[in-house]
Every structure is written in structure tokens, then in C-alpha cells.
Amino acid sequence: MSEKAEKYLINGEKGKWEVVIGLEVHAQVTSNSKLFSGSSTKFGAEPNTQVSLIDSAFPGMLPVINEYCIQQAIKTGLGLNAKINPYSVFDRKNYFYADLPQGYQISQYKNPIVGEGEITLDLPNGSKKIGIERLHLEQDAGKSIHDLDPSSTFVDLNRSGVALMEIVSKPDLRSPDEVNAYVKKLRSIMRYLGTCDGNMQEGSLRADVNVSVRKEGDAKLGTRCEIKNVNSIKFMQMAIIYEAKRQVELLESGKSIDQETRLFDTKKNETRSMRSKEDAHDYRYFPDPDLLPLNLDKKLIEKIKKDLPELPDEKKERFIKEYSLTPYEANVLVSEKEISNYFEEVIKTSDKKLAKNWIMGDLFASLNEKNISISESPVTAKKMAQLIDSISSGVISGRTAKEVFEIMKETGEDPKKIIESKGLQQKSDPKELEGIIDKILSDNKDKVDQYKSGKDKLFGFFVGQVMKVSGGKANPQLVNDILKKKLK
């Protein structure tokens, strides 16, 4: 497949346009307490029940950095193959909003904790490296609730002060599919590391999407628009498709793009201007005098590096080598930590090839069908291993196994029990099978003659008859062997 054929381009009236995308992903740091206070970060609590005096900016309150969040950021930086900056600074980003109690957000501006890095995406036409510009730590704001009362806005400060990592990519993404792969890869890395749960429904992962377009082959980047706070991959893709089209239409009609901040309206499937460059906030960034610059100990970085878990890319290589998987199969099986754990647990005792096929086939289909994750699957790795073992040891045929799996995925029942209670064991007793076969052969003498005179295709007919008589339980391998011998 050639590169060109895969390229995502927009066909305008006056030519083909390339879409250039960069993401600023806001990932909530997995941590029991907030970035600068001891308040809980648990999701779903009653409004304003997880708020300390610091989070609500009472007079005289001071932030104290949560060391664990620092370690989580370092870990993530290492997972993104990025440079960890031994010196970084927390700055104040000043603006007024009702859900921003301090009147400023503590963030990192000129000196982020993590510098440049890159991650590799596996795309249908090969792999592609996406550059990471930086990762910095910052506080989340609270939440303004506008729809509870016609004339008042309510403020919930539970999220106020929760630690976020802002991960800024280089403008290396070129299509909605690449964005999908990028966000999934980022999410996968962070979930492997345990630094962000990646739960988009709970707002643990959101992104600002920067989109620009340029004529195919142009080297210069076009003027970009930033689409704020998009909270699902699907919406990111929809927003990009809409926004790129809007920009192409503007440019083709001779107009120019205004650099601005836009909002994606998920109901109308369109982006809308939020504020222009002229109206952009002047955030008056300056180093937060309440916090000393962060000087990281080299030993700490080394220790975290040493203790890093196996990440998706390494695991993929290992799977290919150790389990003779194709790159595609390995990719699928490492895409989520839970899937790879499941796979490795099954193959501890059971056949690798069968395991791979069953997991990527029937199991994934059942998960999709029920819209659940692998860790919620009623068919646990242990039960899957039992099912596979029943096939390998000849207790049931592959076909019967599918029948058993259908029951397992609904009830989560033990495969052995299902096989026993339904009497699904294969007939593997040669004497019993010989008896059945002899009877079939003597009942169908004409067909035996035809077969012997060269009509090979009739072999299948005899197998079918045996299966029919045995209720599908005859061991197919044995049936083959006996039939071949008898029909000689």
C-alpha cells in the first residue's frame, strides 16, 4: 500500500488540502489528593464536599506541592520518551472566573517539568512518530453549573485544585484517524503507568484541538484555530472534520482564517467562535511566589526510570518474539494493559494460538456486543484457559467450544460444568466410533463404491453422517483416521 493512497486530504473545489492537527491533552493525574492540598480527588462526590481552605482560596492559605503528583508527571514523561527537566517552575495564570477561587490557576509556563519526547503510532500503513512538545503540571478549576436555576450559577469546587498533566503534541497529526490512534496510545501508556485512568466520561482526559489546513505540498503551516475542551475521541474527530472543512471553504472563497478559540457544539456538530485573538486573555503569567522552583533529584528520576513497568511498545516487541504473534496481533493484544494481562494469564497454562484466536475473536466480539471492558467480562482469563484446554485435550471440538462460550459469556459459568451438565464431551473412543462408522458404511454401500472408484468428495459425506449420528460429539480427527483406514 503506498503512502499516498492513505493520505487524508480534503478535496476542495480548487484542490486538495492537508489537515494539520496538534493536541493539548489534559490528563487528570491518578492521585488520592489534589496538586496542592490534601483534599480527596474521588469522582462523583456531593458538590463542595472535597474542598479544603486552600482549594477555596481562603485568606492566608498557601499551596504545598503534592510530591506524588510530581512523581506521576516524571513517570509519564519517561513513558513518553521525553526529557525530564531537573529545574521547573510553577507560574500563576491570572484570570477571573467564578469557579477559579484564587483568581489564578497554578500552572507551569516557561519551565515545564517535562520537555520534548515522542510516541509511536501503529497505523494501517505502518508506524508514525508523533512529537511531544512538553508536559506540564497544573491545577484544574472548579465547575460552574448554569442549568440548575434560571437566574443563578452554582459552583462546585470538588475539582478545584485537582492535578492535571497538560501534554502538548507537536503539530504532527494529519487526520482524524491519527488523532484517534494518538489519544488511544497516550491513554494506553498512561494506563500502563498508572498515572491517569483515562476515563473520558469522568473528565479524566480532555483535549484542546488545534486545527489548520494547507494546500497539499505546502511547507508553511496555515493559521490555526483552537477548539477548546473536547471530551471524547469521537467528538475530537467530528470537530476536526467540521473545522477543516470550514477552513477550506473560507480559504477557497478568498477569505483568511482568524486565529481564535472555538467551541465544539456536540448537538449541532459544528464549531463556533468563542473569542478572537484580540479578545484573548492576558494571563499575566509570573512565577508563583508561594512555591519554590522545583529542583528534581537525579536519583529520584533514575529510581522512577528503573521502576517503570513494561510499556505497550516493549510489550509488543516481546509478544512478537516470545509468542510468535504478527505485529498486528501483538498491537491489538497490548493496546490495553488489561487485555495483555488477560492474554498472558491464559497462555500461562494454555495453547497460545488458540488463546490469541479466541480472545481476538469471540471474546472481543462479546465485549463489543455488551459494550464492556475486558476486566468486566464474565469470562475470566481462568475460565477462558479452561475452555481452551478442553479443546486442546480433545474433550470438545472447536465447534462445541463456541456453543459453550455462548453460555459462558452470558452466565460466566465454568466451562467444565457446562460441558458436563450438557453432555458435550467428544466421543473419542475408537471402538465406539468404529461401530458407528461400520454401520454407516454398510448402510451406504453404493456411496462406498462410488468413493472407491474415485469420487473423493464423498469423504465429506461420510464425516457428516458420523457427526450426525454422534450428535456432533465425535472427535473429528479420530473419525478422519478411522474412515480413511476403512475406505482403503
Next chain:
Amino acid sequence: MSELTKKSLTEIANLIKKKEIKSEELTQSFIKNIQKDKKLNSFITKCSELALKKAKDFDKKQKLDNLLPGIPIAVKDLFCTSGTKTTAGSKMLENFIPNYESTITNNLWNEGAFLLGKLNCDEYAMGSSNETSYFGNVMNPIAENTVPGGSSGGSASALAADLTPTTIGTDTGGSIRQPASFTGIVGLKPTYGLCSRWGIVAFASSLDQAGPMTKTVEDCALMLEAMAGFDEKDSTSINKKKENYSKNLTDKIKGLKIGIPKEYRVEGMPKEIDKLWENGKKILKDSGAEIVDISLPNTKYALPAYYIVAPAEASSNLARYDGVKYGFRSSKGNNLTEMYENTRSEGFGDEVKRRILIGTYVLSSGYYDAYYLKAQKVRQLIKNDFDQAFKKVDTILTPSTPSSAFKIGEKKDDPISMYLNDIFTVPVNLAGIPAISIPAGHDSNKFPLGLQLIGKPLDEQKLLNIAFAAEKKINFKQTLNRWWEK
């Protein structure tokens, strides 16, 4: 008036320790004085009943091995006190009652002291004359219609007038030392990070530092000992061992080198202050110290740099007073922006607004490099000046202020002349080093004048020792006719 209230904190503490007086009696004496505070206006909140109750509690089960046993203390109304109104001298916090206690006041209470009241100050500690307080200006007990200095003006006035045996203030650019000098008391600004900032209404975070204001140097050592200490709740707090400043206090300063910076001889400085400075040199020399001429070449840039850095931080620190969560909220306005505008327009006074404007301006995009960044560079230069000087000398001696206390209203409409009051005190805050002001004489109006000793970081003990030696020789006498009681 009870003679008891005239005594030093150390004397009072000893009387209690020796069980010669009871805390209740002591507290009653101060409450009696406080009742005549009306003209001074040094108190915003009086905690008489609460203090008496605490005094009685103390007397019931005396715990005498603390530093401040049974001592009532009124504090600057910038320290958050749990259950007691904390206003920062602003309408914005007129009715604000914190449910938490600042680390510093908590440290005092842990040493046996209790709250006597909350003292007037410039609004959010922004001012040099205590004329910016929403609760009215404070008068200096030395003379009617005279300012006590600021921003810890209420603290200085109340202490000088014997309304509290000791007090604490905060010093961002001279707010302890300048009023101390104006009222004839001792005031110390410790090394930045020695006293926790947790629970103190913030003005300029990188400069703010709490410190003691006392009648004697000995008291000052005692109070600093009670206040200082590492606080994990303040990220800029210095983690070091506690020191016994009062126990180690000595007037033996033989052989110490005292620097005299030529840049502090400013044009137009009254002769009397020059004389005071000369006298200070002589006294220290007589005590065995060596006088060394030094140079702090970047001194002239300190004031402009300070009036960029401090407002910049203030503009951000005061953003939280928006009417949303606590404090004053204007009833006018039809949307969020209008509510903000009206709340902050009505809730803040002119000086606070002026500094928020300056601070917002110097941090704005396009001006940041020219102002804020440059001011930070100047700050480094000033710090370097002191570092260089301290290679040659142990301490630096300067006047505390370029003038004595002035009349109320005299400089109110001239911010520049008001800001110039801090010319000798500001460099110390920019460098984060300690300095003490001690009363050293009077001018021709019989107004007190102070001398300032500046020390190396964390060298408070040496500062206190030199001040102690000087104090003995100066033998300053406070002469008050107690006009405000009449």
C-alpha cells in the same frame, strides 16, 4: 493606669512565673487601658471577654514553663484568628471570621499567650502611615494627629501606649520597622522564611514576613523564639533547628564589624538623623565593635524595584477577593463581570486599587520584561550587594527612616513622598535578610527616631545581641503625656 502595663514583656512573664501576679490581674490592667483607645483607634476588634476567660483558665491551672505564660497579646489584624474577625483593615473582609488560626498566632498560644484583640493596620498592609485602613487612621501616642507609621501602625501605637505587652506585625517593605521607629519601640523583620506565612492575609508573598514588635530587645528575642519555626504548610518556610534567642542574648559584641553604607546618606535627610546615626556608630565603637565603611551601590534601585514586585504579587494575591466565596459582595450588578467590578470597586480602598492597577500593568504582556523581569534582576543585584558587604562586616547600621513621624494627612495625596518613607527598609525585604529597628533618640519635636541593624540571613541572634548592647548604652526613654486618655 497600672504600672504593670508599663513593664516589659520579660518582666511581666517573670512576675507570672514567680506567681507574683495573676494573668487575670494583668489582663484586666491592659483591658482598662484599651478602653481608652478611642482617639488612638489602634484596635479594630477588642477581645476583652475572651481574653479574661483565657486568663482565668490560665490562672486555674498555671503552666509556667512556657515562654509566654498567661500573657494577653493583641495582634495585627492581618493574622487569621479562629473565631475572631480578621479584616486586614479592609471593607472587603469587614465581617470575615476565619475558622482557622495562623501558624504564628498558634505558636504564641502554644507558649501560653492568648488573644487580647486585633490591631488596626493599613488596608491589606499597603501603606506607610496607617491612613489607608477602612477602619480609620491610627494616631501615634507621641502626639495627637501624628501618624504611627504603617502598615503595622495599630500594633506600634497599641504597644507604645501600653495597650498590649507585646505585639506582632508583618513587614513587606518596612511595615514593622518604620512604625517601630515612629513610636519608639523595637521591631524586627526576620529572615524571609523564618516565620511561617500560613494564615496571614497575603500582600506580597515573596516579601511578607511576620515579626515581633516589643518594648525591649530582650522581649524581642523572647517573642522571636516563640514565633519562629519550620512550617510544612508554608513551602517557603526554612527547615532549621529552633534557636534560643533569649537565652543566648548577650551584649558582648567586641570585635564585631559594623558596616556603614555610604548610599544611605540621602539628600535632604534631616541633620538630626545624621546625628543619630553618628551616635549609633560611636556607641557600638565604645562597645568594642569595629566600624567599617561599605558600599551598597544598587540601593537607589531598591524602591522602584519594590514598587513593581510588591504590587505585581499583590494584584494576583488579591484576585481571590471577588465576592464569590466569602467577604464583601456588592448588591449591584446584573452579571458576573458587573458583580466583580462593583464588589472590588466598593470593597477596596484607593491605595489597594492603585497597587492592583500598577501590579496588573507591570505583569501585562509587552510590559513584563521591561518592568517585572527587570525588577527581579535588580532584586538579585541588591542581594548581591549585601552578600558582598557581609564578606567584610557582620552587621550593617543605618537609620530606620529618613524622617520622624509626620502629621496625619501630610503625605496622603503624595504617594511618591509616602513611598520614600521606606527607602531604608525596602532593600532588606528585597534581599530576604533580617533587620531590627531600635529606638535611638528623639528629634527636636521629641519624636522618636530609630536605628536599623541589618544582618546576614538567619543571623538574628547576632542582630539581637548588637541591638541589646546598643540599647543599654542609648538608654532611650519613652516620654508620653497620654493625651488620648484625656
